[in-house]
Amino acid sequence: MKRVVVLLLSVGLSACDKASGPTDSEDLPGMVKIPAGPFIMGSDSGASDERPAHSVHLNGFWIDRHEVSTAEWNAYAQAVNLSIRSAPDDHPIISVGWPDALAYCQWVGKRLPTEAEWEKAARGTDGRTYPWGEGIDRTRANYGTDFCCDVDASDGYSFTSPVGHYPQGESPYGVRDMAGNVWEWVADWYHSEYYTGERVRNPLGPADGTLKVVRGGSWSNAPNLLRASYRRACSPFSADGNVGFRCAVDE
Numbered sequence: 001m002k003r004v005v006v007l008l009l010s011v012g013l014s015a016c017d018k019a020s021g022p023t024d025s026e027d028l029p030g031m032v033k034i035p036a037g038p039f040i041m042g043s044d045s046g047a048s049d050e051r052p053a054h055s056v057h058l059n060g061f062w063i064d065r066h067e068v069s070t071a072e073w074n075a076y077a078q079a080v081n082l083s084i085r086s087a088p089d090d091h092p093i094i095s096v097g098w099p100d101a102l103a104y105c106q107w108v109g110k111r112l113p114t115e116a117e118w119e120k121a122a123r124g125t126d127g128r129t130y131p132w133g134e135g136i137d138r139t140r141a142n143y144g145t146d147f148c149c150d151v152d153a154s155d156g157y158s159f160t161s162p163v164g165h166y167p168q169g170e171s172p173y174g175v176r177d178m179a180g181n182v183w184e185w186v187a188d189w190y191h192s193e194y195y196t197g198e199r200v201r202n203p204l205g206p207a208d209g210t211l212k213v214v215r216g217g218s219w220s221n222a223p224n225l226l227r228a229s230y231r232r233a234c235s236p237f238s239a240d241g242n243v244g245f246r247c248a249v250d251e
C-alpha cells in the first residue's frame, strides 16, 4: 500500500480532501472505508435487471472517495509511457476502456470495485434511491436535462465537473459523485438476470460475458439513470467521454 501513498502524494492530492472525510484512514489517503455487513442491492421499482431488491453481505473494503482524476491518470500514463491526456487536472479521466481502468487500479496497488461494492458505497444499507436519499436537485450532482437527452449547465457544468465538487451529493459513507459526473466501470460482467440467483455474499458477477457494467450515470444523463441501483452494460473496449472509474481495495 506504500505505493498508493507515494502516488497520491506525487500528484499533489488535488482530489483528496482528507480533512472532510469521516472515515478516511492515515494509511489510505483519498479512500473511504465501507464496513462489513449487509445492504439492500437492487430495486423492485427499477428496471427489470435491477430486480429483485435483495440483501447482500459484503466484507469490509475501501473505495476511492473521488473518481480518478486526469492528474492521477497522467501520473500513471507518464510512468508507463502512455500518451498524456489534455484535460483539466481535477476533472475525471474519461474515454478509458475497462482494461485500461483495471490496469490503472492495479498499478496503484488497488483493483476495480465489484458491482455490489460500488452500489453499497453509493447508497449505504437502507435501499435509498440516490446517495443522499430521495429526490434529486442540481446542488447534489452533475447531470443532464431532466428528460433524455441533452446537457444541462444549471448544476454548473455542461460536461464533466471537478471530482468531488458536490459535497451535498455524498453517499452515507462520504463517497462523492456516485451519482453523475461520469459513469464508472466496475469489475463485473453484465447479466440482466444476475440478481435472480442466490448471490448473497460477496458476489463477483457472472463468470464470463461480453459486456461490463458501468454505474452511476453521467453529465449527459437524465436523473433516472443516476439512481444508485441503475445498471448499464457497455463493451469493455468502448471508451466513451462520459465513462470513468474509481478503485477499491480489500479491508
Ligand SMILES: [Ca+2]
Residues within 6 Å of the ligand: 142, 143, 144, 151, 152, 153, 154, 155, 156, 157, 158, 159, 219
Ligand atoms: Ca450538468
Ligand SMILES: [Ca+2]
Residues within 6 Å of the ligand: 067, 177, 178, 179, 180, 181, 182, 183, 184, 215, 216, 217
Ligand atoms: Ca460518477
